[in-house]
Amino acid sequence: MISNEKLGLFLEKTQEIAKEVGSFIRKERQGFNLKTVEHKGFNDLVSYVDKEAEKQIVDRLSVIFPEAGFITEEGTNTTRQEQFNWVIDPLDGTTNFIHGLPVYSVSIALMEYEEVVLGVVYEVNRHECFYAMKGGGAFCNDTPIRASQAETLAASLIATGFPYYNFEQIDKYLEALKFLMRSTHGLRRLGSAAVDLCYVASGRIEGYFEYNLNSYDVAAGALIVQEAGGTVTDFAGGGDYIFGRNIVATNSHIHVEFLTELIRIWS
Ligand code: IPD
């Protein structure tokens, strides 16, 4: 098992990297040329900024922890190791970035076997660095954060991500939205799963759910939610939310109520 001392050191370095790569992303946004956007698939956009940001992160993490492997969105390095792997989304919120909307982030997690032990999410335009290490609490720009105290869905603001290329489950999803519109303070679609999770962790919203996600969208943010006193599960209430492609994260108080409704609608 990795020592807390080593983890603390990695956490500091990872924050530094996320902030520096975030500055690179912010700079590249000025005068960003839409012609540089490529399509990985239908509505699945990528730019040279995503790729270059990922290369910078991978190069620097390889130096600080050469024994670890990588799971990265843009596939800069595909070496997996058994014990340690970095899980990286260099730019979470690419569609916002490309359209000039302000919500996007750098998301970096470290997994030891199946467990996330460190997570950093840097929201580029608000200069907010959210981070946590296993058992050490959650922070934003060095101030401790806690999930909200709201007790009911009726008193909650909920974020989600709209499906944009896989529409197989769209009817159930729309049912869930209809229910939530009627029974919460409202719904938001921010455009960065990592930011959604950090907003649950910092008490700005009470809950977040989305399906069709990847490990690099959620690994860092999920740990930050848990370390802030929130709860994270998959849609069935189980623990398969990193690789299982669906996630529900809440302030803990509304988890059972939210999940019960989601299971009723989704089954
Ligand atoms: C996307 C964002 C978005 C979510 C999508 C993700 P990307 O990541 O997190 O909020 O709804 O499912 O794929 O493509 O911008 O890194």
Ligand code: CA
């Ligand atoms: Ca992403």
Ligand code: CA
């Ligand atoms: Ca991305």
